[in-house]
């Protein structure tokens with residue numbers, strides 16, 4: 030138990046009284062008094078440490094789960110597989126963060142997220158900046174989320190021009206399929222995924238012309254990346270054709286649907302499983318990442 034202030038005061042009083050009657054206390058007393066002061070100093074400094082304000086958040090600091098024993102465990106996990114997975118989406122915040130986190134942090138796969146545009150045609154719930162400036166902000170927000178998902182990020186050259194009712198309108202404004210498709214093929218040929226996952230189905234279920242276009246382009250890119258006659262300028266640059274082994278298509282029950290019959294799935298992943306290294310489930314950790322996309326209203330209380 031630590032001495033109270035009153036205890037310390039009475040100790041000092043006793044010592045002052047002693048000084049009058051005995052100016053040279055025995056060496057043993059002086060040593061014990063010095064040791065006492067040292068202990069007191071250590072106690073006070075540890076109290077001061079505990080009360081010091083937390084260091085301000087620095088965006089480039091590694092996540093806690095990427096340091097120490099937890100970080101080492103995930104590094105060792107990654108050494109056990111060469112699996113590579115790539116997901117395609119249309120806008121920042123479309124991504125399936127739970128799946129990405131499960132594959133990257135839970136299974137050790139190398140994972141890449143390709144987002145067609147930077148969401149510059151969307152809303153901004155934290156300020157008045159729109160268009161290109163919003164695109165920069167959403168890029169930063171998405172890459173902050175990516176640190177939690179454990180993924181690399183790529184974009185293409187097509188822009189978010191606002192809500193689109195159909196893929197036809199979207200492709201008209203994107204000058205056809207080939208600009209976005211060439212970029213998607215380039216990323217596939219560069220990253221060489223074993224598995225390609227389209228966030229969107231390429232049908233009217235997707236709820237936005239950009240989403241639908243992303244689904245359509247992903248199906249095309251899955252084959253085009255393996256065909257040396259498609260985008261031959263990339264082959265001349267030194268890229269090789271690449272055929273991903275599997276294409277999975279998501280959004281089988283509609284964008285943001287809360288229920289979905291089991292028969293609609295060919296594969297189900299449990300992103301709600303708890304990861305002991307993360308100290309929470311994959312989807313919970315992904316939500317910690319998604320929380321950084323404040324311009325899209327991603328601010329909610331923790332439960």
Ligand SMILES: [Zn+2]
Pocket residue numbers: 119120122123237240
């Ligand atoms: Zn979207």
